[in-house]
Amino acid sequence: MTPALIDYAVDDVITLVRRPVLPEADKEYREIGIRSFGNGIFHKEPVPGHEIAAKKVFRIEPNDLVFSNVFGWEGAVAMASEAERGMIGSHRFMTYLVNKEIADARYLLPYFYGGPGLDVIRQASPGSAGRNRTLGIKTFGGKRVGLPELAEQRRVADKLDAAAMGIEQVTRTKEHSRSLTLQHADALFRSVERNAPLSKALKESSDFVAVDPDASYRTAGILNRGRGLFLRPVINGSDTKYPRYNRLHKDQFVYSKLFGWEGSLAVVTDDFAGVHVSHEFPTFDIDPEVADVEYVTHLARWRGLHDSLKDQGTGMGSRRQRVNVGRLLATEVPLPGLPEQRRIAKQLTLARKVTDGGAAQVEQLAVLRRTLLDAAFSGRL
Known part of the structure; x- marks a missing residue:
């Protein structure tokens, strides 16, 4: 049975908070970026303050719900963690605090990057594509969203978290396998004397x-x-x-x-x-x-x-x-000579088959993730 939804304005659910930072020339700063489709935050290389002195930058805090106003329309939404404490984002990254009385941040994150909230972002991001689809902050704040009761949000979030943990663990294992394959190839080629x-x-x-x-x-x-x-x-x-x-x-x-x-x-x-x-x-x-x-x-x-x-x-x-x-x-x-080439190629082909099999599994997990999101926001999870 699909749970009843309560109608809210986005501004009732999340509040935009800006923490301007004035870069100091002799300090180093790390900026964040956000991957699309809910694939999280990444960290840019440290830069000295004098290199970003002319930029408008803002402090990121753990538990911020962060939107890219340029690529929000393709799910560039993430939750800041302790790993981002002390980091900064450009003016293109909008930081929001979640109203804990009516919403669970763990529910809102997938809701906006892959659930009904993504359509809300797109409606507030006019234009054709790419940098022409900038999220309109005022328009976004006035949009309406339908959320279940807080207890239901927590129940769904618990299930999504458990599934995400399993998917992440498998993905990490496959990535490690791919890295080992690359190292193996490197060692074999560098062992050749001719x-x-x-x-x-x-x-x-x-x-x-x-x-x-x-x-x-x-x-x-x-x-x-x-x-x-x-x-x-x-x-x-x-x-x-x-x-x-x-x-x-x-x-x-x-x-x-x-x-x-x-x-x-x-x-x-x-x-x-x-x-x-x-x-x-x-x-x-x-x-x-x-x-x-x-x-x-x-x-x-x-x-x-x-x-x-x-x-x-x-x-x-x-x-x-x-x-x-x-x-x-x-x-x-x-x-090297042909016999040695064939020996090396045979080893690398076997390793490649394992890696390709892992890549296929990761693609299947991506499909599973989308299926879970669809189930979560249609009352079937």
Whole structure:
């Protein structure tokens, strides 16, 4: 049975409290940020007071219900804890105290980041998207929310807390497993005594096709930190600025000139054979007499190679640091004989399967979390 709801104005439930801070030049300060979709607060690197002297900043206190007025519409809401005591937030972070006579903060937090309160935030955040959807504080305060009796709020919050604890524990375990896999890969690659430039294993091999304005094309990009290829939306030839595309083939090595310094490298799998990329994505055949495809696949994911490419960009500014083909091919990598490559690749593939299984479980937990929220605020929990 759905519990009866009591109608309140937002301003009756939470009160905006601002604690201005005047930064002192010789002191250090740490600002907070808020992840979207109820994923909590994160801490920025400490900065000296003189660097933020011109900013409007405000003190954060434990138990503050904190909203990002820029990304509140996508659930950037969090509860400050003891870990945030003494930290600051910019004027973009609105701090509220909860009226404990009518509301439980543990209930309000998910209510606003993933329950009916999220719609209230969106109604008070006019605009199209991103920074155009700023939360209107006065409008938000006047909006109406329906809350159950305090005892029911506490009952639901207790159940959500218990579930969240279990989900967090599993997620933390899977993240630790992923970290161990990365460390294992790092140790294996660094144990190799023989290095060689990538030019020993890779040979340029492009398959350029002229763009037909009447045709449509499946296109791809590459995620940074060796996370592989991803599909972009299908595009019509008449809608692209490129006169030609480079067509991918299975087992090719491909990278992004623009983001190679961030580790945007991959080996083409079956799923991406025949997909197109722009000329900014050079492709290479892997010489089977020198390198094992599975080994190079793991090499493309290796953070040691990504680190080697960080200083290989040309141009000014992070977004203009193109890594040209010559610099990529001149980069030295661990390249033992084929039997040793296959031994290393076999170990890393087994570890990868475990990590991928953990990632799938984390995705399932995210679905479970949304299901729990839906149940909590529809009287089914």
